Amino acid sequence: MDTVPAINRENLRIARENMGLSSVAASKKISTSKKDLVIEWEMGDASPTWAQVAKLAKTYNVPELLFFSTSMIEKHKVIPDYRVGADKESDENVKKLINVVVSRQKWLERNLKEEGWSKNQIQGSGKHLSSPKALADFISEKMGIDIADIKKLSGRKNALNYLIHKAEAGGVFVGKTISYHRLEVDDMRGLFVSNDYCPFIVLNRKDALSAQIFSFVHELAHFFRKSDAISNSLDFRSADRRINPEETFCNKVAAELLLPAGDFMREFYDKTGIDEISEVYKVSKLAVFYRLRELGKIRRHEQADLEEEIQKETEENLKRKAEQDAANKGGNYTNAMRDSNGDLFNRVVSSSYLENKIGYVEAANLLRFSPEMV
Numbered sequence: 001m002d003t004v005p006a007i008n009r010e011n012l013r014i015a016r017e018n019m020g021l022s023s024v025a026a027s028k029k030i031s032t033s034k035k036d037l038v039i040e041w042e043m044g045d046a047s048p049t050w051a052q053v054a055k056l057a058k059t060y061n062v063p064e065l066l067f068f069s070t071s072m073i074e075k076h077k078v079i080p081d082y083r084v085g086a087d088k089e090s091d092e093n094v095k096k097l098i099n100v101v102v103s104r105q106k107w108l109e110r111n112l113k114e115e116g117w118s119k120n121q122i123q124g125s126g127k128h129l130s131s132p133k134a135l136a137d138f139i140s141e142k143m144g145i146d147i148a149d150i151k152k153l154s155g156r157k158n159a160l161n162y163l164i165h166k167a168e169a170g171g172v173f174v175g176k177t178i179s180y181h182r183l184e185v186d187d188m189r190g191l192f193v194s195n196d197y198c199p200f201i202v203l204n205r206k207d208a209l210s211a212q213i214f215s216f217v218h219e220l221a222h223f224f225r226k227s228d229a230i231s232n233s234l235d236f237r238s239a240d241r242r243i244n245p246e247e248t249f250c251n252k253v254a255a256e257l258l259l260p261a262g263d264f265m266r267e268f269y270d271k272t273g274i275d276e277i278s279e280v281y282k283v284s285k286l287a288v289f290y291r292l293r294e295l296g297k298i299r300r301h302e303q304a305d306l307e308e309e310i311q312k313e314t315e316e317n318l319k320r321k322a323e324q325d326a327a328n329k330g331g332n333y334t335n336a337m338r339d340s341n342g343d344l345f346n347r348v349v350s351s352s353y354l355e356n357k358i359g360y361v362e363a364a365n366l367l368r369f370s371p372e373m374v
Contacts (some may be wrong), residue, residue: 003047007067013042014073015060019095030055061096076102079193082247083232093182094191094230101175101193101200104345107366108173108198111352119196120171124226132249136256139217139224143170147260151280156209159282163216168344172223173198174216176205178340179325185318189232190215192222199223205340206325208317210284214254221250234287252294258283259291269297271306285310334369341367350374 016026016038023039030052031037038056040046048056057064066073079098122142129135139145143166153159164174177183183204189211191202201219203212214234222229231247243251259281266273269292277292278285289310292298298306338346346367353363353371363371 003049004053004068005047007041007047007053008069008072009042009044011066011069011073012038012056014075015056015062015066016042018073018076018099019060020091021059021095026056026059029059059092061099074106077228079191079228079230080244080246081230082244083188083230084235084243094188097177097181097183097188097191097202098193098230101191101202104173104366105193105195105198105200108345108348109195111348111357112197114357117197120199122170123194123196123199123223126221126224127226132252133256135221135224135253139220139253140257142224143167143220145257147258147281150258150282153282156213156282160209160213160216163213163220164342167201167216167220167223168342171199171344172220173200173342173344175200175202175342175345176340177202178205178336185211186232188230189234190219191230192219192228194223194226194228206318206322208284208314208321210278210282211287214258214283214287217254217257218250221253222246225250234284235290251290255287255291255294259288261295264292264295264297266297268299270302271309274306274310284314286314334373337367337369338374346374 024036026038027036041048053064053067126135126138129138145166150159167174185204185207189204189207193200203215227246233243233247274285274288277288293303349363349366350371352358
């Protein structure tokens with residue numbers, strides 16, 4: 001098979017590093033050879049075939065033309081990985097998702113600057129606050145979030161939409177994973193990627209809505225602290241060394257905002273009480289349990305059994321949700337992508353298309369569906 005006549009070796013290396021892959025791991029993905037072919041190509045000792053270039057582009061989640069362009073690929077900033085017990089095999093899928101977000105941010109930043117948008121002034125505005133409650137109150141004030149409003153809403157979907165609407169009004173772009181991202185809840189619950197003009201929060205659609213609500217406020221805490229992160233934990237025990245202190249802090253912020261301590265006046269709560277709180281406040285039973293345990297509202301001798309019971313119930317609910325999602329795979333693709341992109345991103349792209357600033361193909365590539373359907 002013919003090899004390519006010339007290739008941008010630096011772009012080969014940067015694209016691989018952006019995916020977090022070693023040259024050996026990348027070689028295994030595109031060839032059955034035991035040789036480290038990728039490092040040979042990057043060093044200029046050999047050249048790939050056209051078929052291998054196509055495989056590399058798919059593995060690195062970039063267009064093939066970038067390997068032949070004189071323009072250099074920008075090296076992505078490192079997004080801190082605060083996940084607990086995540087399957088390392090999922091890292092590649094997480095990196096692909098980050099690549100999608102960063103690519104969108106590059107387009108958005110250029111577009112928004114041309115439109116005269118100013119930098120997001122809310123992002124990072126709470127990093128001076130060292131108390132979770134102080135930051136929770138600050139977020140509520142700046143975003144106009146009222147826990148009383150959330151309690152009045154019917155259903156968790158409406159509660160999540162309420163929070164997303166408040167965030168998008170503050171210039172935060174909010175998206176959700178979709179099936180082809182191939183990310184399970186244990187792989188990632190939430191992701192925050194900062195940008196001066198277009199900060200992004202991504203939630204895992206496979207998670208329960210109640211857990212998405214908690215994760216979303218957790219990511220809002222990252223936004224107000226301007227601390228990029230990938231996370232998957234709902235726990236906030238300071239003594240749990242597996243959980244990064246930044247994640248513990250953001251979980252506590254979410255708990256303070258969604259489950260205010262002053263609302264829980266009983267001396268102790270049992271499973272029935274946890275179920276009732278979960279229903280009223282729209283957050284998961286596991287998050288309620290962790291919050292009440294932190295407040296000393298769960299009897300010590302009941303904690304282990306109660307946590308195990310709720311975790312099993314959570315796993316069963318996620319399994320049922322996965323089965324329902326699988327059964328609904330034949331749903332409307334455009335609707336799924338519209339929801340995955342997020343309303344703010346859809347509006348910005350659609351506006352550029354309707355004002356003839358970008359063509360149909362570019363808009364469709366950004367949205368991954370026809371811009372006429374926005």
